[in-house]
Amino acid sequence: xxxxxxxxxxxxxxxxxxxxxxxxxxxxxxxxxxxxxxxxxxxxxxxxxxxxxxxxxxxxxxxxxxxxxxxxxxxxxxxxxxxxxxxxxxxxxxxxxxxxxxxxxxxxxxxxxxxxxxxxxxxxxxxxxxxxxxxxxxxxxxxxxxxxxxxxxxxxxxxxxxxxxxxxxxxxxxxxxxxxxxxxxxxxxxxxxxxxxxxxxxxxxxxxxxxxxxxxxxxxxxxxxxxxxxxxxxxxxxxxxxxxxxxxxxxxxxxxxxxxxxxxxxxxxxxxxxxxxxxxxxxxxxxxxxxxxxxxxxxxxxxxxxxxxxxxxxxxxxxxxxxxxxxxxxxxxxxxxxxxxxxxxxxxxxxxxxxxxxxxxxxxxxxxxxxxxxxxxxxxxxxxxxxxxxxxxxxxxxxxxxxxxxxxxxxxxxxxxxxxxxxxxxxxxxxxxxxxxxxxxxxxxxxxxxxxxxxxxxxxxxxxxxxxxxxxxxxxxxxxxxxxxxxxxxxxxxxxxxxxxxxxxxxxxxxxxxxxxxxxxxxxxxxxxxxxxxxxxxxxxxxxxxxxxxxxxxxxxxxxxxxxxxxxxxxxxxxxxxxxxxxxxxxxxxxxxxxxxxxxxxxxxxxxxxxxxxxxxxxxxxxxxxxxxxxxxxxxxxxxxxxxxxxxxxxxxxxxxxxxxxxxxxxxxxxxxxxxxxxxxxxxxxx
Numbered sequence: 001x002x003x004x005x006x007x008x009x010x011x012x013x014x015x016x017x018x019x020x021x022x023x024x025x026x027x028x029x030x031x032x033x034x035x036x037x038x039x040x041x042x043x044x045x046x047x048x049x050x051x052x053x054x055x056x057x058x059x060x061x062x063x064x065x066x067x068x069x070x071x072x073x074x075x076x077x078x079x080x081x082x083x084x085x086x087x088x089x090x091x092x093x094x095x096x097x098x099x100x101x102x103x104x105x106x107x108x109x110x111x112x113x114x115x116x117x118x119x120x121x122x123x124x125x126x127x128x129x130x131x132x133x134x135x136x137x138x139x140x141x142x143x144x145x146x147x148x149x150x151x152x153x154x155x156x157x158x159x160x161x162x163x164x165x166x167x168x169x170x171x172x173x174x175x176x177x178x179x180x181x182x183x184x185x186x187x188x189x190x191x192x193x194x195x196x197x198x199x200x201x202x203x204x205x206x207x208x209x210x211x212x213x214x215x216x217x218x219x220x221x222x223x224x225x226x227x228x229x230x231x232x233x234x235x236x237x238x239x240x241x242x243x244x245x246x247x248x249x250x251x252x253x254x255x256x257x258x259x260x261x262x263x264x265x266x267x268x269x270x271x272x273x274x275x276x277x278x279x280x281x282x283x284x285x286x287x288x289x290x291x292x293x294x295x296x297x298x299x300x301x302x303x304x305x306x307x308x309x310x311x312x313x314x315x316x317x318x319x320x321x322x323x324x325x326x327x328x329x330x331x332x333x334x335x336x337x338x339x340x341x342x343x344x345x346x347x348x349x350x351x352x353x354x355x356x357x358x359x360x361x362x363x364x365x366x367x368x369x370x371x372x373x374x375x376x377x378x379x380x381x382x383x384x385x386x387x388x389x390x391x392x393x394x395x396x397x398x399x400x401x402x403x404x405x406x407x408x409x410x411x412x413x414x415x416x417x418x419x420x421x422x423x424x425x426x427x428x429x430x431x432x433x434x435x436x437x438x439x440x441x442x443x444x445x446x447x448x449x450x451x452x453x454x455x456x457x458x459x460x461x462x463x464x465x466x467x468x469x470x471x472x473x474x475x476x477x478x479x480x481x482x483x484x485x486x487x488x489x490x491x492x493x494x495x496x497x498x499x500x501x502x503x504x505x506x507x508x509x510x511x512x513x514x515x516x517x518x519x520x521x522x523x524x525x526x527x528x529x530x531x532x533x534x535x536x537x538x539x540x541x542x543x544x545x546x547x548x549x550x551x552x553x554x555x556x557x558x559x560x561x562x563x564x565x566x567x568x569x570x571x572x573x574x575x576x577x578x579x580x581x582x583x584x585x586x587x588x589x590x591x592x593x594x595x596x597x598x599x600x601x602x603x604x605x606x607x608x609x610x611x612x613x614x615x616x617x618x619x620x621x622x623x624x625x626x627x628x629x630x631x632x633x634x635x636x637x638x639x640x641x642x643x644x645x646x647x648x649x650x651x652x653x654x655x656x657x658x659x660x661x662x663x664x665x666x667x668x669x670x671x672x673x674x675x676x677x678x679x680x681x682x683x684x685x686x687x
Contacts, residue, residue, distance in 0.1 A: 003570040004253045004577050006585070007226055008135050009142040009234065010246040013082065017070045020081075021060035022053040030054035031080035038067040057084050075132050082130045082140070085242050091175070093233070097123065099177045105129040107177070108233075109150060119206055120151040120198055126229055129564070134586045136251060142243075144234070144250075145564050146225040151198040153206065158191035167205065170197040217609040219575035223568050226250070253567070253583050261580035261636045266598065267450035268643060271342065275450045277598065280432060280649035282447060287342040288436075292443035296377035297343060299438075300351035302365060302403065303384040304358060307419060311384055314422040316347070318431060327428045334431050341439040341446075351379070358386050362399040365406070372410055380441055381407050381414040388418050401670035404685065409677050413441035413685040433648040437687040440646040449484040449640050456482050456519045457511040458637065459504060460489075462661025463527040476661040476668075477504045479511075482637070484644035484656070488682045491664050493674065501540070512550065521552045522637065526658035551621045555634055557658050558614040565591055565614060572600070576609050582635055588625050589616045592635055594642055594653040610653035613638070647687040660686070 022038055023030070024046070032052040035042060042048075053065065060066050071078035083106060090098045090108050097109035106128045115122040129143040152172050157163075168180040172195045173187050180194075187193070196202060203210065230249055233239065266277045270289050276282030303311055323334040338345060351372070355364035383403055387394050400416055407414045415438055421427055436446050460478040476491035477500060492500040508521050565585055569577040577593040578600070585591050595610045596602065615638055617625050624630045641655030652659060663686045668676075 001571045002255065002258070002578070002581075004258055004581070004583065005568050005570055006135065006251050006253060006583070006591075007144050007146075007566045007568075008251045009144060009230070009249060010136045010251055011140050011142060011243045013071055013078070013140070014240075014242055014244055016072065017068055018081065019066060019068045020055045020057065021064035021066050022055050023061075023063060023065070024050070024053060026052070026054050027056070030056050031077065031084065033069070033074060033077040037069065037074045037077065038065060057081065078140075079130050079132060082243070086128055086130065086142075089239060089242070090233070097172055097175050097177060101127065107147075109177075112149065117151075118154070119208060120153050123150045123152060124148075124225060125150055126225075127564070134589075135584070141251075142234075143564060144226060144229065145566070146222050146229070151203075151208070153196045153198060153202075155195070156192050157194040157196065160196075163205075167199075167201055168196055169199050169202075171195060172197060215606040217574055217576070217604075217606055218611070219566075219568055219609060222566060223575055252570075257583060259582050259584075259632065259635075261582070261632070261639045264450065265580060265636050265639050266643060268447040269450040270447050278596075278649075279436070279447060279643070279651070283340070283432070283436070283649065288439055288444060288446045289448055290445040291341070291343045291439075292378065294378075294443065297345040297380070297442050298348040298351070298377045299345060299380050299382055300348045300353070301382050301384065302353040302355075304361075304386050304419075305354050305356050307384060307386070308354070310419070311422065314427075315382075315384070315417065319347070323428055323431055325425075325428070327425050332428050334428065337435055337438070340432070340435045341444065343439060343442060343444055345442075348377075348379075353381075359395055361387075361396045362402045362406075365399075365403055369406060369410065372412075375411070378442060379412045380438060381412055383414055383416045384419050384422070385416055386419050388420070398670060401667060402672070404667065405671045405673065408680045408683075408685055409673075411677070411679040413683050415441065433650075436649060437647050437684075440684045440687055443683070445485060446646050447644075449482075449644065451483060451640070454482050454519055455515045455517050456522060457508065457515075458482060458522045458524065458641070458657060459507055460524045460655070460657025460661055461500075461504060461526070462658055462665065464662055464665035476500070476664050477507060478657060478660050479507050480641070480644075480657060484641055486656075486660075486684060489660070489664070490681055491661075491668050491676065493669070508552070518550055520550065522634070523552065523554045524638065524641070524655060524657035525554055525556045526558070526654075526661065527556075551619055551624060553617065553619045553624060553634060555638060556616040556618075557638060557655065558616075559611075559654065565612070567591055567593065567612060572597075574604065574609065576604075577612075580639060582615075585614070586616070588618060589614060590631070590635060591615075592638065594639055596651050607650065613653055646684065660684075663687070 022033065026032070032054055035051055035053055038053060069077060083104070087098060087100070087106050090096050090106065095111060099107050101107050108126045108128065109123040112122040112124050125147040127145040127147055129145070131141050131143060133139065134141060157168070157171070165180070170177055171180050171183070173183070173193050177197065178187070198206070198208065234245065235249065267275045268277065268279060268282055269275055270282045270286035272286065274286035276285065301311065318334070319337040322336040323332060325332065334340065351374070353365050353368045355361050357364065385400060387396055387399070389400070391397060404414055404416070415434065417434070421430070439446050458480045460480065462476050476489055478489040479487040481487060490503045492503070504523070511521065512518055567577055567583065568575045574597070576595060576597055578597050579593060579595045582590045582592040591612045592615050593612045596608050597604060615635060617631060617634055619625050638655050641657050642652050644656045645652045645659060667686055
């Protein structure tokens, strides 16, 4: 039987009030309180803009204003105070690393006693957030999150000679974590107290093997860590002397507060109107929804001269004759490309591009493509790369991006495959994904949502900070029909937020022009950027969107891979709540469980255990946010759009409205040109 438990502990303070000393000047580490909470009238002679007073929760000093505060009358202030109490409680525990994170929640790290290593010490990381009235009715709450692990070098900086200090990022100093470059000067002098926290770059320096990313069900692992933390540090006499905790510990959501998406929200439509909940079985049984019929379709290969026969015996053979080989001693079969995607096509050998030197891949390919100007067919290039994406030190590492951009400028989409994968047994599992992505790049429609078409536009807006890019962030706007079918997109660099905002506004205006009976505009917004200055043009545009009678709804989607909010189904051995369940976790915020556990006894693989996503809703008409059925429709849509991912037949937990912008952000910063060609704005070349 379902029983969803959140990583939230309701509590009440043991005392309901306290006496504090306040000062007029703001200082580092002091907590604010509004002037009206500590005095009857605003002080004469004080500038009107200085509305807050401040305390460090210490004994009064000269100039202090001492005042008794009832916590119920000063909720925001009480949150600061409780955070202060929790911080000092953990600081008093020997061996704990305790520090405030960038949003002032409390991070607590403890050594993992079971893990031994000569080079580093492994720590388990937790975060405690104090909040009020978000999930439970009219009460305080601790959100206790497990954030995974960190590795801290056994050696201090004083023991590491002749080392490039620009490679240090975070360091542990006497149980507090600092950014190395922003440390207080006096602490930085004491090298023997500074222990580097191992980033990926430092792991290479100290020859620590990169851990293989394991696909595993994290729900029981995280639940075990949270329960251990609760029992060891929170459910104790010392902690409960300050806070009266919920008698059951973590909050169990009453079943009448667990909502569900519509029963058929996971249905996809294939050829002939046939439906299925699984993209893989749907394509296999019914064929894709729609082939590309506007033009002839031709594929051509780009590869190294020594790999011709190898490709012919592997990928070419699979594409023409299908996969007919054993996998783990069991005979397996996948139809050939043409039959699998129900698309007539040919492989044009006259257009193939063969390069001779792996040190000059791009230069050779560019030279051979100079004369390519054939517009008689829809072309797709298949580039067999001799260089893995992980070989970032290779002089031709960027050839991947340069070739993609070069082809796009000629109206050609491309599929890139790493040579070493082609003859491996497990390549069998990737073939359906490659075929589906190829159909989408050709211009076909693998599947769509099985829902009634309505007059509404869904725009996915993403703002990202791509790793390793010189550009601060990339923003993009993707337009979809409400059936989930991609229409077009555009993307912009860091200094072009006004253009991004303008492109979204234009898309909405064009939609309204074409659809006089338009029902509403829905924006799916995802950001990796917390700096509101950078996002200001986008946020301002979102505020100003819409006509008087046409509501604009902004659905903000956050990954919970930060693990801040999680839910566990205590009635299920795998601990993951069933797909389509969602719970309210704030005034306009919801936690959506989006996975393939459709039934109590669904057979799942490790890759199927997705953490939930957090969804927040705002609208130009406030009443829409409070309408239970409208909220359900909007969450339904987020849920459905995660099933429109045409790069794979495996289900994702993020909707394509935010997933596609993220994928573009990984590639676009490496392009030379500032603007995408028109072809690149209407094609899914980035899959």
